[in-house]
Amino acid sequence: MPGSKLIVALDFASLSETDSFLKKIKGADCKVKIGKELFTTEGPRVIDLIKKYNFEIFLDLKFHDIPNTVNKAIKASCSHGVWMVNVHAAGGKSMLDAAYDAIAESNHKPLLIAVTMLTSFDEDNFYNLGFKKGLNDQIIHLSLLAKESNLDGVVCSAKDIASISSIIKDESFLFVTPGIRLKENNTNDQKRINTPAEAIKNGSDYIVVGRPITENNNPFEVITKINAQI
Numbered sequence: 117m118p119g120s121k122l123i124v125a126l127d128f129a130s131l132s133e134t135d136s137f138l139k140k141i142k143g144a145d146c147k148v149k150i151g152k153e154l155f156t157t158e159g160p161r162v163i164d165l166i167k168k169y170n171f172e173i174f175l176d177l178k179f180h181d182i183p184n185t186v187n188k189a190i191k192a193s194c195s196h197g198v199w200m201v202n203v204h205a206a207g208g209k210s211m212l213d214a215a216y217d218a219i220a221e222s223n224h225k226p227l228l229i230a231v232t233m234l235t236s237f238d239e240d241n242f243y244n245l246g247f248k249k250g251l252n253d254q255i256i257h258l259s260l261l262a263k264e265s266n267l268d269g270v271v272c273s274a275k276d277i278a279s280i281s282s283i284i285k286d287e288s289f290l291f292v293t294p295g296i297r298l299k300e301n302n303t304n305d306q307k308r309i310n311t312p313a314e315a316i317k318n319g320s321d322y323i324v325v326g327r328p329i330t331e332n333n334n335p336f337e338v339i340t341k342i343n344a345q346i
Contacts, residue, residue: 121316121346122146122339123174123292123328130156130164137330138169147199149174149324154243163196172199172238174292174324176220178231180204190218190228198226202271205258206231212265225262227290231271235295252276256283263289274315274323283318295323298342316346 124146128134134154148171154162155177166173175198179186182216185204193201203215212230219228232255233242249257259270259280269290272280277291293315315323325342329335 120145120147120343121320121322122312122342123322123324124329124335125149125151125176125294125324126154126162127151127168127326127330128154129157130154131162134158134162135165138166138171139336140334141329141339142169144336145343146339147172147322148172149326150178151176152178158294160196163198167197170236174198174200175226176202178202178204179215180207181211181256183207183211186211187214187218190215191222191239194219194222194224195224197224200227200229202229202231202306205232205262207272209261209265212261212267216266227268228273229269229290229292230258230267232262232276233272235273249314253280256280259284267319274310274318274320277319290321291319291325292322293318293320294326296323296325298328298338311345312342313345 126134126148128137148166150173155156158240163173169203175321179189180203186207203212207210215228217223233251237251239251247254255272255276256279260283262270263284269292271292271294273295274293296310296312296315299311310318329338332338
């Protein structure tokens with residue numbers, strides 16, 4: 117489904133829950149995301165399950181380690197035939213270069229993107245990390261590191277896209293934006309949020325939506341509604 121800009125976060129704890137949900141959205145126009153909880157619980161077999169439903173997969177494990185370890189982890193991810201993988205830009209240029217090299221050396225080449233700052237951060241709790249830059253400046257700095265290492269794009273809030281794209285003037289550089297909520301939804305633990313339509317208007321190439329879809333009784337209908345908005 118190459119035209120879909122919607123990625124559904126499969127925030128489940130088991131293969132059976134995931135399978136039950138996938139049955140409800142079978143044939144929907146979207147991609148899906150596997151996060152840490154599901155992959156840690158079920159491992160690569162969840163990828164095999166999703167492939168049976170013909171959804172493209174974003175393997176969202178946010179690798180952040182020494183360059184050699186990340187290189188091997190990305191190569192292992194490539195072997196599963198996923199559509200997109202990610203790392204933390206804060207791992208530094210050597211680590212980002214090692215991640216890029218892993219893609220280049222693999223037969224299957226998923227998109228490789230870097231997380232800038234998690235959308236659960238705002239200025240207050242970012243300040244507690246001890247960085248000297250402000251939150252927005254740090255996001256731009258990390259985005260530039262990703263660009264310099266030839267990554268395909270970044271994960272960031274839709275609110276950050278304008279400032280990043282003012283510095284990185286490359287239309288092929290992708291913006292993947294979590295922290296998406298429908299107007300009627302609770303923000304939960306997200307701080308820097310947008311609605312689907314706002315995110316696309318701001319320049320998002322792909323939006324990640326989890327609980328507003330997965331906790332709804334009719335997720336197929338919500339996916340259809342979001343696609344209409346974007």
